[in-house]
Amino acid sequence: QSALTQPASVSGSPGQSITISCTGSSSDVGSYNLVSWYQQRPGTAPTLMIYEDTKRPSGISNRFSGSKSGNTASLTISGLQAEDEGDYYCCSYAGSSTWVFGGGTQLTVL
Amino acid sequence: QVQLVQSGAEVKKTGASVKVSCKASGYTFTGYWMHWVRQAPGQGLEWMGWINPNSGGTNYAQKFQGGVTMTRDTSISTAYMELSKLRSDDTAVYYCATSRSVGYSFDIWGQGTMITVSS
Numbered sequence: 001q002s003a004l005t006q007p008a009s010v011s012g013s014p015g016q017s018i019t020i021s022c023t024g025s026s027s028d029v030g031s032y033n034l035v036s037w038y039q040q041r042p043g044t045a046p047t048l049m050i051y052e053d054t055k056r057p058s059g060i061s062n063r064f065s066g067s068k069s070g071n072t073a074s075l076t077i078s079g080l081q082a083e084d085e086g087d088y089y090c091c092s093y094a095g096s097s098t099w100v101f102g103g104g105t106q107l108t109v110l
Numbered sequence: 111q112v113q114l115v116q117s118g119a120e121v122k123k124t125g126a127s128v129k130v131s132c133k134a135s136g137y138t139f140t141g142y143w144m145h146w147v148r149q150a151p152g153q154g155l156e157w158m159g160w161i162n163p164n165s166g167g168t169n170y171a172q173k174f175q176g177g178v179t180m181t182r183d184t185s186i187s188t189a190y191m192e193l194s195k196l197r198s199d200d201t202a203v204y205y206c207a208t209s210r211s212v213g214y215s216f217d218i219w220g221q222g223t224m225i226t227v228s229s
Contacts, residue, residue, distance in 0.1 A: 040155075089155050
């Protein structure tokens with residue numbers, strides 16, 4: 001199982017929108033509508049932001065949205081806020097009851 | 111409330127074993143698979159495997175097969191992850207996580223347990 005590919009870092013100014021990509025393969029991202037996204041702030045456990053490609057858990061701001069095309073999933077954060085800073089990870093179900101994470105993307109709010 | 115509480119940080123010697131616990135509360139422990147995820151210092155998240163607390167069945171990522179053992183004690187709603195033959199590159203924070211209401215994602219996480227392996 002190879003890790004999903006994410007950009008190492010992205011940045012944006014407050015109020016702007018940013019998108020983080022997550023590229024897998026036809027064995028994981030492309031085969032299942034089961035990509036999830038996690039936010040992790042320093043020293044804390046990850047928090048689920050998006051599941052099943054596009055769904056938001058209760059309590060997550062609608063500024064966060066997920067999409068997918070082929071083997072690439074994306075997380076978009078609109079109306080960027082300082083509190084959005086942190087690391088973001090994608091994760092996909094990869095079949096045979098296994099999962100795979102992306103390498104992570106560090107988001108900086110300028 | 112729903113929570114997972116993990117055991118405390120440990121320092122181990124190379125070649126030793128370590129067992130991390132994860133106590134669940136606020137939900138039916140046997141109803142949801144428990145996953146383990148690790149994060150080396152400054153690195154990303156890595157899925158290690160899961161245990162079905164109801165049956166005891168497990169599935170490990172290929173990388174960890176032969177080196178990790180996941181067990182559970184349903185009487186105390188606790189899952190365990192044991193890592194053997196520790197190496198320095200096993201130094202990481204280990205998290206337990208479960209999918210209580212979101213199917214194939216992880217909506218509840220433990221606070222993490224730091225395992226440091228040194229010679």
